Amino acid sequence: MSENGNKNIAIVEAFSETDKKSGEVVTLVPNTNNTVQPVALMRLGLFVPTLKSTARGRKGQMVSMDASAELKQLSLAKAEGYEDIRISGVRLDMDNDFKTWVGIIHAFAKHKVVGDTVTLPFVEFVRLCGIPTARSSAKLRKRLDSSLTRIATNTISFRSKGSDEYYVTHLVQTAKYSTKNDTVSLQADPKIFELYQFDKKVLLQLRAINELSRKESAQALYTFIESLPPDPAPISLARLRARLNLTSRTITQNATVRKAMEQLREIGYLDYTEVKRGSSVYFIIHYRRPKLRPALPPTKAAPEEPEDILPGDDQEDIIDVVPEEKDGEMVMLSKEELAILEELRKAKARK
Structure with a gap:
């Protein structure tokens, strides 16, 4: 040949x-x-x-x-x-x-x-x-x-x-x-x-990159987080700072990382919990959706238990701290069903 x-x-x-x-x-x-x-x-x-x-x-x-x-x-x-x-x-x-x-x-x-x-x-x-x-x-x-x-x-x-x-x-x-x-x-x-x-290669979905137009810190963290294996261990704030390779003060870099993580949540790519132990801060990733979906509305506060979790603990316990919620289903009601629903509401109000 x-x-x-x-x-x-x-x-x-x-x-x-x-x-x-x-x-x-x-x-x-x-x-x-x-x-x-x-x-x-x-x-x-x-x-x-x-x-x-x-x-x-x-x-x-x-x-x-x-x-x-x-x-x-x-x-x-x-x-x-x-x-x-x-x-x-x-x-x-x-x-x-x-x-x-x-x-x-x-x-x-x-x-x-x-x-x-x-x-x-x-x-x-x-x-x-x-x-x-x-x-x-x-x-x-x-x-x-x-x-x-x-x-x-x-x-x-x-x-x-x-x-x-x-x-x-x-x-x-x-x-x-x-x-x-x-x-x-x-x-x-x-x-x-x-x-x-x-x-280990990753097929990056460009949809997230396009959704994050001009938000370079969020784009960079997306490429890093998407390259991680399934059910990743908690990611330290210090590791995310290093990935961005910024030159500003540490307190400013921390704010940049947190803002970028929130932007990733807003586009429906992931959900996470930020936990702290001593002087170290970690992000626990609950799910990743490269194809994105509408971000969920704010839910009840996460339990306090994750505060005591550190890398090296049982990984199943770490990843499943907050179980993934199933998406709700939207249905269309007929005029008759809407009328019945309205009567039930009025009856409940009279009580």
């Missing part, structure tokens, strides 16, 4: 995983409603809230994060003995860069890949980013160009401890926009296609 054929197979396999219950190989296909994302990138905090109104935000803050624990299982790392793995580059935001990254994932999944490169019309790339094609103006082209540049500046470096050997690659090897053909060409490094072949 040709080298190009092997690369194409690697790309197809990158979007497949085995159902642990049935053993069936399932292909995760991105579309306008969802996108396949490697859990490692979602938990690392690669895409974070960015205050573009500040001087530092406009300048483009550089960040570097240790990804050794998340990416050490890559064949490249194992084969070469790389132990120190870092992702470095310009800080990537949720509002623009994450949408562009979604478009990149879609492009490699839905369009023909020649070698390690995919080429598609600019308008199609805009659509895959989840942006209405009617907005494909000169301003939008400049915005996507800037976003592709920021993503391309992010490198993944692999180094061996106690050795001078290292390997450096990019999240996107090259990104080219042709004004003549009005096309976008994206090149990826085949050596890191395996990044998408981890057993």
Whole structure:
């Protein structure tokens, strides 16, 4: 088989995983409603809230994060003995860069890949980013160009401890926009296609991202929480602060996290209870609904018992502190039934 054929197979396999219950190989296909994302990138905090109104935000803050624990299982790392793995580059935001990254994932999944490169019309790339094609103006082209540049500046470096050997690659090897053909060409490094072949991948529902337009902190926490396994253990406030990777005072960061969690509840994605033990604060997630539903009206206060729960206790007790309520059912009454109901109300009032 040709080298190009092997690369194409690697790309197809990158979007497949085995159902642990049935053993069936399932292909995760991105579309306008969802996108396949490697859990490692979602938990690392690669895409974070960015205050573009500040001087530092406009300048483009550089960040570097240790990804050794998340990416050490890559064949490249194992084969070469790389132990120190870092992702470095310009800080990537949720509002623009994450949408562009979604478009990149879609492009490699839905369009023909020649070698390690995919080429598609600019308008199609805009659509895959989840942006209405009617907005494909000169301003939008400049915005996507800037976003592709920021993503391309992010490198993944692999180094061996106690050795001078290292390997450096990019999240996107090259990104080219042709004004003549009005096309976008994206090149990826085949050596890191395996990044998408981890057993733990998440099919993110873009409905939540769209509902949280311009609410970057809530968007970032959504991508993190959705990447967690079923019935997750309580999540500490400190862990959520770290995921947002903010630079403000801790008290301000805490307020940002709480506001973002409340926004996730308002769109019907989750419900949670905030508990405290000593100086540590945890969020107990009762349910997650990526497809969303109308948020429930306020219910009775949660029992006080969760205050004594800490990670490490029996997980079943932790997760089931507040059982999930069943949705109510709305029915239509006939005129006769409404008349009977009105008579019953009047009779009750006379008593």
